[in-house]
Amino acid sequence: MNYLTEIKKLNAGLVLLYLVLAVMPLKAVARQDVRQIHHNEATDRKFDYYFYAALNAKALGKYDEAIDFFQHCYALDSTNANVMVELGTFYSVLQEKDRALDFFRKAVHYDNSNYYYNMMLAGLCKELELKQDVLGIYSSLLKLYPDRSELYFELSNAYADNGEQQKAIDALNELEKSTGMSEMLSLNKFRLYSLMDKKEKAFEEIQQFIDKNPGDPRYLILMGDLYMEDNQDQKALQYYEQVKGIDPDYPELILSMVNYYEKTNNKPAAQAELQKAITGSFMDVETKLQLLTRYLGILQQNRQELKQANTLFESLFEQHPNNRQLNMIYGNVLMLQNDKEGAMEQFEIYTKDNPGDPAGYEQMIRIALPDEDLEKIKEVTTEALKHLPKEPQFYFYLGAAHYQQKNYKEALRVFEEGLKNAVMLSPAMESDFHGQIGDLNYFLGNKDIAFGCYEKALKLNPQNLPVLNNYSYYLSLEKRDLNKAEQMSGITIKADPMNPTYLDTYGWVLFEQGSYLMAKIYIEKAMEYSKENPSAEVYEHYGDVLFKTGEREKAIEQWKKAKELGRDSKKLNKKIKTRKL
CATH class of the missing domain: 1.20.58 (Methane Monooxygenase Hydroxylase; Chain G, domain 1)
Structure with missing residues (x-):
């Protein structure tokens, strides 16, 4: 929210100062008044400087800086409601709710007619x-x-x-x-009367709409559905029968009847009702799809087998063989049934007829990703980019697949092409591309280019944690700018304190700085949080740290574990053979 238009309040301390001045000698008052005016102007200038600096830092995502600047503003003017709301918002996000509440209350105290300040205070009070x-x-x-x-x-x-x-x-x-009268009001009153167990009053709220619109099936359906929720099935059926008399093919009636049959354990009737609607000719395909989609939702809510809907899809395919939206919906349903092969086939049919829609390609990638089917990902993304050369996600997945296969040069080409051709949806996405290009350049030995790419990435998104981690780790390996590496790595563990990769990097930077005891603490944490997926690199780092802290035998054990986990380098083998770092 932008509060720039709020007028800053006059410091309440000036009132007290005025009373003091009133009893001072005339000449002293004049001298003091001039000094006070200069003081106020200087204070206002400082306030404005810090306030706009705070807003700028906030816009750039530099939240620590923003809080510091707003705190300076608060020190200069402790009655400014705008500043209090900003601080309250920050502390609320930081889960310091009592502190946030105090600032919101003060803001409302100094600007009690401000609608938005009051609503923010009410929201936090509701939360608490x-x-x-x-x-x-x-x-x-x-x-x-x-x-x-x-x-x-x-x-x-x-x-x-x-x-x-x-x-x-x-x-x-x-x-x-x-x-x-309005439906929203009546439905809210219906709910409240129901809570008070005043059923007659509750249903009267809806009946008034029926009385006013006797030929409108919507309100009859609503009344029937509400009776169903209240477990008065027979009364519900009475209202549904009235709708049949008005329009027996009314789509909402069909779904309500399906619900009724489901609730009364007449599943064959429910299936027959849907099949009649979907296989019949009295509805257009869009309405049928809406019915089918809602029916799928009912099956999911009731935790029923989704496969029973497959025959309905088959019927729709027979009636509408060229409607590719059916393939997309059916593909999603098959994914929910864990039929990946069937789902993939439906999405392939969809994309063949709709090559300019990214949705089909994205769904195929979703199927391939968990199985790490890199060849399929490459096939899908390559085809997608023929038709959608400005979509950044396909460059990213294609580049990542080559990256995983250690095709670093080809991966680099793909990411650079994406950066050149794709329309980036946000600075964060563009930052990720620069980060990947940085990693690839490092692997290819272009270290200075890599570090330059990381700088570009962080300029676009200062909180890009993978970039902060990799940049700091590679700096430590090069023994360059270790203080900068420590600061960047520190941001990652503050943001994600249980991430073993980030903890290992921070520990290794400390190791390179010579802080061996502190390094040991963080690398032990990394090992603790990576028990299910142990890292050979972390074990080797731990061995190095133990050696430096005088625990030679334990160090050798860790080096051997690193080798057992697949770490095979001349450096590691030499450490194990010579029993030295």
């Missing part, structure tokens, strides 16, 4: 279950903003959360006086 505070805020806001309908709903919900259902209904009735 301060129910009376929430009621107080919405009640006060309604006096200031009686035309804002959302406040009546918020106040009603707050009363309901506090167990005061009648007051919740009264709040909605007040809104109804000015806006008239």
Whole structure:
């Protein structure tokens, strides 16, 4: 939210200063007044500088800097509601909820008519279950903003959360006086009356719509569905029968009847109802697809076997052989059934007829990724790029597949081509491309180019954790800029303190700095969090650290474990043979 338009409040301390000046000698007052004016101008300039610096840092994602600048602003003017809201928002995200609450309360105190500040305070109070505070805020806001309908709903919900259902209904009735009847209002009142076990009053809320629109099947269906939810199946059926008299082919009626048959354990009737609708000729294909999609949702909600929908798809394919949307939907259903081969076939049919739609290619990649079918990923992405040369995700997956196969030169070519041709959806995505290009250049021995790519990546996204990790690790291997490496690696473990790769990198940077005891702590943590997928590199690092801390025998054990895990280098073999680092 942008609060730049908010007017800064005058420092309350000036009032006290004014009273003091009133009893001072005239000449002293004049001298003091001049100094005070200069002081206020200087303070305002400082405030403006820090405030705009804070907003700029926030926009760039430099949140630590932003908080520091806002704290400077708060020190200069402790009555500025705008600054308090900014700080409150930061502390809320940092899960320091009590501190955030204090800032929001102060902001509302100094700018009590501000709608958005009050709503933010109410939201946090709701999160902290301060129910009376929430009621107080919405009640006060309604006096200031009686035309804002959302406040009546918020106040009603707050009363309901506090167990005061009648007051919740009264709040909605007040809104109804000015806006008239609406489905949303009546449905909310229906819910509240139901909670109060006033069933007749609840159903009267919906009946008034039926009385007003007797020929409209929507409200009859709604009433029937609500009776179904209330386990009054026979009453529900009565309303469904009324709809049949108006329009027996009404799509919503078919789905409601399916629900009814499902609930009354008449599954053959439910299946027959759907088959009749889907195989019949009285509905267009789009409506049939909507019915089928919703039916699939019902099957999932009830945890029923999705395979029973397959015959319905077969019927639709017979009726509409050229409708490729069916292939896309059926492919997704087969994926849910874990039929990867069948799903892949459906997506291939879809993309053949819709080569300019990325969705089909993306679904095929989703199938291939978990199985690490790199050849399939290369095949799909190569075909996708023939038709969609500006889509960055396909360059990324194609480059990553070559990367995994250690085809570094080809991977580099793909990522560079993507950077040149694709339309990047965000700075973060472009940053990832530069990061991959940096990694590949490092593997190919172009170390200075690699470090330059990392700098570009971090300029676009200073919080790109994989880039921060790799950049710091490769700097440590080169024994270059170790302080910078330590700072970058420190960001990664602060953001993801249980990531074994990041912990190992940080430990290794400390090792290269000569902080062996601290390095040992972090690398031991890395080993603890990577037990299920042990890393030979981490074991070798741990051995090196143990050697430096005087635990030679343990060090040799770790080196041997690294070799057992597949680490085979002249350097490691020499350490094991000579028993020295």
